[in-house]
Amino acid sequence: MRAANAWTRLLEVVGLTGYGERAVTELSGGQRQRVALARSLAPRPRLLALDEPLSSLDADLRARLAVEVREILAAAGTAAIVVTHDAREAEVMASRVLRMSAGVLQ
Template sequence: MNDSTLSDAPTGTAGTGLEVSGLRVTYPGKPPVEAVAGVDLGVAPGQIVGLLGPSGCGKSTLLSAIVGVVEPDAGTVAWDGVDVTRTPIHQRGFGLVFQDGQLFPHRTVAGNVGFGLDMAGVAREERDERISELLDVVGLAGYGAREITELSGGQRQRVAVARSLAPRPRLLLLDEPLSALDSELRGRLAADLGEILRRFSMTAVMVTHDPREAELVCDRVVRMRDGVLL
């Protein structure tokens, strides 16, 4: 899946941001499992919200329902007051960063960062400028021609963040983006990630189970347990 789509809506402080109301997601089984149980969540424009909780509490399912990977059984997802619950993923203008980055191993660093721009038909000069800008922002200036296989784990996650930011998403969702890294590197990259998101006035929701990571990256932290926000 493409990380995000180009959006004419600017990132930053315009509009009302993300509004999740009464969202429910149930997985079939005997008995069925209600992974998300009537969640209400608001994220103001330019705000970075951390979704903190133990494994299996419904954090990633909630994120998946917001981005459109999972269809909710009830409730709504709205952006700037417009209901996008049934809007296809590629039309929401939301970006997603996975735990393992899910980069394309056959593409260079620049090829990965520019993927969404290529899909949107962005002109080569504009594309190259955007890639160069983002690689500089994430601390990988000069890495464009490198192969993904040549990078460390931390560098790969920086590429994943740059790739998601490239199409200028109006909302960025991060699903435990640093959990695969060792604790020392995770702390350093968490501080950098917070700075990067604030530089772009990005509205974001980050799933994590690490309170310290949430503190370093996020403006506000909400806790989740057994499918509900506490």
């Protein structure tokens, strides 16, 4: 029962309360991304590495989820390192942005 409560809490954090019984095929792209984030947060990591977490989504959904992911991570108390090629996405998601070019920190 404890694990079920933890999962319910994570679904609340990612804005998917009541979606726990749905099949993945019944979820939108954004909902699938949030489920993946909830699964990543389940072990309660202090630091999470996200590599192009929104790259498979359309531009409108990417913009909205960039804000949501930042809020979800803050609510979970989890720091993240986000790797992305989208400068706007990085600026929305991050409290600090580091740019690299040819493997060198700029």
